[in-house]
Amino acid sequence: LSEVELFGRRWPRGASFVVLQGAANLDPGVYPEPSGFDVGRFAGPAPTGGDAVPPPLSFGWGAHHCLGAHLARAEGEIAFAAILDAFERIDLDVSALPDGELRYRPSFTLRGLESLPVTVTPR
Numbered sequence: 679l680s681e682v683e684l685f686g687r688r689w690p691r692g693a694s695f696v697v698l699q700g701a702a703n704l705d706p707g708v709y710p711e712p713s714g715f716d717v718g719r720f721a722g723p724a725p726t727g728g729d730a731v732p733p734p735l736s737f738g739w740g741a742h743h744c745l746g747a748h749l750a751r752a753e754g755e756i757a758f759a760a761i762l763d764a765f766e767r768i769d770l771d772v773s774a775l776p777d778g779e780l781r782y783r784p785s786f787t788l789r790g791l792e793s794l795p796v797t798v799t800p801r
Contacts, residue, residue, distance in 0.1 A: 698786070702735040715780055715791070767799040 681688050704712040709719065720734050737747035744750070761768070772778050774795035781792045 701789070704789075764801065765798040766801045769797050769799075771795040771797045 679691060681690050683689075703709075703719070706712045709716075737744040737750070775781075775793075780794070783790050783792050
């Protein structure tokens with residue numbers, strides 16, 4: 679092949695592409711507010727219809743699936759369960775945010791918050 683058609687354009691043989699994994703879960707065709715912070719984004723039915731929300735691509739897929747994904751998920755479940763058991767309430771501390779807005783790290787590959795200030799109420 680000397681060229682290929684992809685995304686409505688013709689690309690020459692040898693063209694390079696960069697896959698931005700951090701953008702994979704930000705599809706406006708799947709999520710009504712794709713750049714908003716939503717801890718329940720992957721729970722329940724798809725907000726735009728369909729059977730279910732596609733699984734997050736945080737640990738890759740197929741042959742490139744992270745070998746430590748199961749351990750990381752188990753550790754996360756244990757840690758979050760302990761945090762939720764320890765506190766009556768956990769609230770976002772908007773007053774501690776610059777300009778009252780969540781900010782994301784400037785990263786070309788992975789998306790993440792710079793900080794997530796919270797206030798907690800012990801049980």
